[in-house]
Amino acid sequence: MELTLELAEKILASQPFSVLLGTRVTTFGDGAATLELDIRPDLLQQNGFVHGGVLSYAADNAITFAGGAALGPAVLTGGFTISYLRPAVGRLLRAQAKVAHAGGRQATCTCELSTLDENGEATLCAIAQGTVIAQRG
Amino acid sequence: MELTLELAEKILASQPFSVLLGTRVTTFGDGAATLELDIRPDLLQQNGFVHGGVLSYAADNAITFAGGAALGPAVLTGGFTISYLRPAVGRLLRAQAKVAHAGGRQATCTCELSTLDENGEATLCAIAQGTVIAQRG
Amino acid sequence: MELTLELAEKILASQPFSVLLGTRVTTFGDGAATLELDIRPDLLQQNGFVHGGVLSYAADNAITFAGGAALGPAVLTGGFTISYLRPAVGRLLRAQAKVAHAGGRQATCTCELSTLDENGEATLCAIAQGTVIAQRG
């Protein structure tokens, strides 16, 4: 199956949880992927910041898509580490993941999470690192 | 402010993202916390398993609550690591976090994530480890 | 090849870096392994505590041995996370790792690192979590 932005959009659209959160894939290919979601009121925590669970979801999913861009569509994520850097506020959340190294069965990816304000200015709010595994088939 | 299950429930109810996901806190205190959420269709990924982002949200939040049970209510999570062990399927997702060590300003917590089937039988599906930081006030 | 404490000792003895540090394997089997090393002056950092790099070495190696106890002797470690809890002081460093879950190709392990004082009393000083992969062969 050819790995295209169109295919990535289809996979994302078939994830009910990503539909619930309103995630979009905006770049895909060459061992990298970018996901974006609008920062809606129902994605916040008690202090008005984006909930850490939304950031970790975005990291998980962007890492999985970046790994898929290297390994093919049948992948699963083995795990990841996320470090929160700043409270996440803004209009848009962007997760940019890329492959640091891919072997035949496994890809290790890094991810930068940024929020964008009304003027499109980005602020880095978390970094992550994770591993994606090709499924046997 | 006294740290009680009632207070934990109030904090959880003030997190719009936790309300969206339907999370409940079922135990809280002594440096430990348990969160549960029903596995609804809109929390799944494309293969019918609980989305990794839901597991990572539950780990993030359970670790934060466990840290809060040791450090007080004004905490934020510095980051965490999650390892996915099995596809998560079942009726209920349970995240049980406990403090491995707490100093004055920081607590390190571990978390076990399990799914429960119709008969209440639990299957471990992910483990996590993270750090919670007391906010300056 | 049968997985025994004797085999684990042979593998450890064939790691020059473990010989340099004086590591011993004291339990091995059933998806678990314990490594120990004497806290010598040349394993310390500038404040007289055990160097974090010694703790991370011990975590890495104990996780690898625990994974090997589940998957067989031909394994490599994919990576791990370590959280330092307290300055490590004492006479002996002990790393106890066990498998949280093992599939056919991969095992996820946790590890507790403790120092023991003159009276044999243990103090937890770090926790770790990592992934071990069976080598193709």
Added chain:
Amino acid sequence: MELTLELAEKILASQPFSVLLGTRVTTFGDGAATLELDIRPDLLQQNGFVHGGVLSYAADNAITFAGGAALGPAVLTGGFTISYLRPAVGRLLRAQAKVAHAGGRQATCTCELSTLDENGEATLCAIAQGTVIAQRG
């Protein structure tokens, strides 16, 4: 105290474990640090590769130095995550760490570990991410 390469060299020279391993600091400042060590036979594991514990030591220490370059000399590392990408072989191990974000009390750093061969060609063999905490006092 002024943070200079000279001070970093003094701190490294006061770490007995770094002296044992023969580590050198080659760049230091602006929230970044590079450590190097010759790949000696006694730093290997049983297959002739650099022991994972040497890589994790180098990541730990480079992250600590990069954090110190941002926060000042009195720091300790809270923990880190390392992903091994390839077997590490060569003449020299280089760990390059830089600060992704530093607040007043805490810095989050990333680290790339490479081996260099006889011709000075570098191969990325591991990536890491960790947190450095300013000590009270």
